[in-house]
Amino acid sequence: MASPQTPQDSRFVRLARACNRHRWRTFFAWLAALIVIQAAAGAVGTKEVSNFRLPGTESQRAYDLLAEHFPAVKGDTDQLVYVAKGGKTLNDPQIKQAITDSIKKVEAFKEVANVAGPYGQGGRITKDDKIGVASLNYKTSTNDVDDQKVFSKIQDAAFTARSSSLEVEHGGPGAEAARFSDQGSGSGEFIGIALAAIVLMITFGSLVAAGLPLLATLLALGSALGLITFISHLVDTPDFATQLASLIGLGVGIDYALFVVTRFRAEVRGGMDRDRAIEKAIDTAGRTVMFAAITVVIALLGLLLLGLSFMHGVALGAAVAVLTVMFAALTIIPSLIGGSGRFFDGVLREFDRRGGYRFWGMKRRIPIPGREFRARREAKRVHRRAEGHGWERWTRGVQARPYLAAGLALVVLLGLAIPALSIRLGNSDAGVDPSGTTTRKAYDLIAQGFGAGTNGTFLTVVELPKKGDAAAAQAVADAIKKDPDITFVSTPAISPDGAVATISATPKTGPQDEATTNALKRVRDDIVPPVEKATGARVEIGGFTASTEDFSRVVAKKLPLFVGVVVLLSALLLLMVFRSLVIPVKAAIMNLLSIGAALGFVTLIFQEGHGASLIGVGTGPIESFVPVLMFAIVFGLSMDYEVFLMSRVHEEWVHTHDAHNAIARGLQTTGKVITAAASIMILVFASFALGDDRIIKLFGLGLASAVFFDAVIIRCLLVPAIMEILGRHAWYLPAWLDKRLPHLAIEPPEEREPVRPERVPDPV
DSSP states (O other), X not given: OOOOOOTTOOHHHHHHHHHHHTHHHHHHHHHHHHHHHHHHHHHHOOOOBOSOOOTTSHHHHHHHHHHHHOGGGOSOEEEEEEEEOTTOOTTSHHHHHHHHHHHHHHHTSTTEEEEEOTTSTTOEEOTTSSEEEEEEEESSOGGGOSOTTHHHHXXXXXXXXXXXXXXXXXXXXXXXXXXXXXXOSOHHHHHHHHHHHHHHHHHHSOHHHHHHHHHHHHHHHHHHHHHHHHHTTTSOOBTTHHHHHHHHHHHHHHHHHHHHHHHHHHXXXXXXXXXXXXHHHHHHHHHHHHHHHHHHHHHHHGGGGGOOHHHHHHHHHHHHHHHHHHHHHHHHHHHHHHHHGGGGGOOSEEEOTTSSEEETTOSSOBOOTTOHHHHHHHHHHHHHHHTTHHHHHHHHHHHHSHHHHHHHHHHXXXXXXXXXXXXXXXXXXXXXXXXXXXXXXXXXXXXHHHOGGGGGXXXXXXXXXXXXXXXXXXXXXXXXXXXXXXXXXXXXXEOTTSSEEEEEEEESSOXXXXXXXXXXXXXXXXXXXXXXXXXXXXXXXXXXXXHHHHHHHHHHHHHHHHHHHHHHHHHHHHHHHHOOSHHHHHHHHHHHHHHHHHHHHHIIIIITOTTGGGGTOOOOOEETTHHHXXXXXXXXXXXXXXXXXXXXXXXXXXXXXXXXXXXXXXXXXXXXHHXXXXXXXXXXXXXXXGSSOHHHHHHHHHHHHHHHIIIIIIIIIIHHHHHHHHGGGGGOOOHHHHHHSOOOOSSOHHXXXXXXXXXXXXXX
16 A cells, blocks of 8 residues: 655655556556547648748748749659660660650659650750650649658659669659658667667566566657647648657656666665655656756757747657656656566565575575575675665776876767867758669769759749849859859749749759859859849749758857757756756756767768768768757757766765765766666667668767767766866855755755755855
């Protein structure tokens, strides 16, 4: 039975007691919520966006003009690439007939506006008649199509022209949608769950104890993903928001449940009654989990400050996932622990320190002759391991040489962060897709036949000074031709209403090359302004490269505000909890170090190519939004470990007022669980790198490396060294500020202030 309620019981104790007392109602309430939410989500469907708008930018103005004056071309465009084989050419009658028949099949789909074949206007064929390209124009954005599987059917229709003498490949946004639709999803999640289960089994040595965090997290995460479906109807939500929320929710959810379960086992091993231990675990570890989740949510919601509408769904979806798994750790875990009974220990016999064993249900111990000495020795070994003596010795070693430890950690972190100084932001194109995919083949064939720049032309939209002014449009085209890095400029096409003209300019290099970005800047800054002044026309340049450059500028403009607000709010929370000016500053610096090291690590792999072949990814620029998202996620996760560690250190500090022993005891009691939690999160994040999506690979490896650097180098080496160097001054807080700051209880009242601590003197 749960322990009786007392007037001093906190809300956390009462919540744990209620969930334990009504354990099965709690569990089935969560199960019912999961079923209802998923059923409702399946009925309404997910509304995703991929045509990300950038209000106020030049590329967005170009697209808006196109949508207004060229309604027929407002949809996305794919490329169908044809290659004649076996000594034949594309003008062979049989090949020509096969291409024509397949195009008719493609045009029969209601989502397709038209297909400009390789033989007519809008198509292209190389001089040797070996490679041809057809333009497949959709009526709308590919992401506005409800059934994404239709793109696989369109692709299959185009591939009916394939034969021993004709190769057909498919590139563009529709091809990418078909690729991801065919490959499916979820493999990363299942692999991550399996690896997490192995770590939990090693940590707890019990199948039941290992299963509880997994079960609680999966129930909560399933509900959270259903809620994201509803969020997608309220704010713009990109297609990767759900997978990103799964990645974050799975990692932190298992960690939160792990901390609660670990605290419960520690209290039971200390001789506490099981029901009281459940309440104690929620009242201590549960508070820490809630505060840690709040810091993660603050970091994620900071993305709203960027002013990018499509980031809203990402931020809200990930925040909902974190809050849901946090609430599950506070409610499902107490009910499952109470319901599992003695099966929680996961063994059929219980070791007795006095020697021998006793079976469940037996009142008397069964002595085993000749084993009493070994039993006592084994009991001592188990006891020492449970008490974390290995972590204590490690901490004492770091404290004995704090300057050496801190210097070594800083050298490693700063060395890893150096490559981030040369990070080049942009958007990777199909040239980094896995070898053998039709999108990669189409990209390579277009580059081979028409030049790499054909894959990323500059879409120039000219708002004419007067309707039908073809001379002004031609003047713009002639000016752009003068740039040495532009190889081809199309004849201006006048809109049906005569208000605007479009010009396609092809650079020498591919979309993700730095030379292409430089060419874009020259056209925009040096070539266009004089011709605008001379003709009275207004020129806007869009396209893949232009959109990427504009996005980078928008992010760079808002980044200082985003980083400043997130760091300031997190620091204020730490200040109110730990009553120290130094701890929040230290935490912010440590977290920025882990983020810098992680960004340097992914730059080495994904941009510089070191080890890229091992994970099957091509090299190119780092996606413009990745550093922003990584900052939000990594900063929040780093705060998790800061809170988990420093809450125990703070608990020891207010009890003993001994700074030296507080950090040793804090790491001794949390070292094992932080290591296990970090291992789980690393494996979960790294498992997402097994898929084909380069962005998810980048996120997976980036987050896994950040957690490793934070949990191993920072929490286990740099933090104890810095805390030892600072000593009592780490807890400095002016008396006047202490009186004015509100108190946030991260520890139960009876543990938070057993004695009135002295005020730390001002540092000399």
